[in-house]
Amino acid sequence: MTGKSAVLATDLSTASETMVESETGLNCLSRIGVERIHLVTVVPSNVHSGMPGIDFEKRRKRALRRYRSTIADAGFAVETHVVRGTPHRRINGIAGTVGADLILVGSRGKSPLENRVIGSTARNLARTTVVPLLVDRIERGVDDPNTIRRHLFERTLFATDFSENAERAFETFEYLRHATRExxxxxxxxxxxDTGDVADVESRMEPLIERLDEWGLDARIDIRRGDPAQEILAAEREHDPSTVLIGSRGRSRLRRLLLGNVSEDVVANATGNVFLVPPPRSV
Known part of the structure; x- marks a missing residue:
């Protein structure tokens, strides 16, 4: 398993601190082969260093030094990046520049004003990322929040429609399996x-089960009928996985990069973590 690098995006909030200081979460990243972490925080374009009483860049650099120490103590090589601009664009840009294998972003859970929504940065990353994106869900509405799922990949719910996108997402088990149990x-x-009746679907699932079995992972099948996004979310509620793994549709002529409705709904409304695998950059 070759060494991987990850971009960990933080706004230095309490929720981000929870994500960074999660010993279990950092251990999960290590187990899937991440060796280098790029800590990235973005100073919004409308915040200027000359504003009276405000020096966000220095404050963020101090906080990043603390985060860097925590991550380095966990055994990772760490680089920090303080940049200015639109958060999701700068995070994507750095991920491309450093050749990151994945992006990790924390997100509060249920909003008191709206049905479970993720922050605008996480949502925009989900729509534009060209590398796998892990949305790590954090408790909302408490002063001292915890991560909603301590283990990132221990129990994974993999949603498939047998498309190329789903096959690409399944291939991530090549490295996720080192932190996955079921x-x-x-x-x-x-x-x-048009995938056929239940028996046909079960037959198409067999090769996936065989590969998971070769990797020593327990597997089970859950075949449902109805609206895909709603049923995937219902399966999450029933099985209580650490993370939902799903592929995205990719590029659209109408928008620069558009998630399929199913992927977007799952990312926005899942209770726990979501690992989104986009098409490769060249698609």
Whole structure:
């Protein structure tokens, strides 16, 4: 397993601190082969260093030094980046520049004003990322929040429609398996589904189960019928996984990069973590 690098995006909030200081979470990253972490924080374009009484860049650099020490103590090589601009664009830019294998961003859970929504940066990253994105869900509405799922990949719910996007997402088990114990393979038969009856779906699941078995992972099948996004979220509530693994549709002629409705709904409304795998940059 070759050494991987990850971009860990932080706004230096309490929620971000929780994510950075999660010993279990850092251990999970180590187990999947991450050796170098790039800590990134973005100073918004509308914040200027000359504003009276405000010096966000120095304050952020001090906080990043503290975070850097925590991550280095966990055994990672660490680089810090304090940049200015639009958060999701700068985070994506740094991920591309350093050749990151994944981006990790923390997100508060349920909002008191809206149905479970993720912050604008996490949402925009989900729509534009060209490398796998892990949305690490953090408790909301408490002064001292915890991560909602301590283990990032221990129990993974993998949603598949047997597309190339889903196959690409499944291939991440090549390294996720080192931090995974059990997998729930979920397929939703929608009214437009042409994957056949339940027996046909089970037959198509068999090669996936065999590969997971070769990797020493316990696997089970959950075949559902209905609206794909709603049923995937229902499966998450039923099986209580650490993370939902799903592939995104990729580029659209109408928008620079648009998630399929199913992926977008899952990222926005899942209770726990979501690991989103986009198409490769060249697609």
């Amino acid at each position: 997998v729930t393979l979920t397929h939703v038969r929608s009214p437009k589904d």
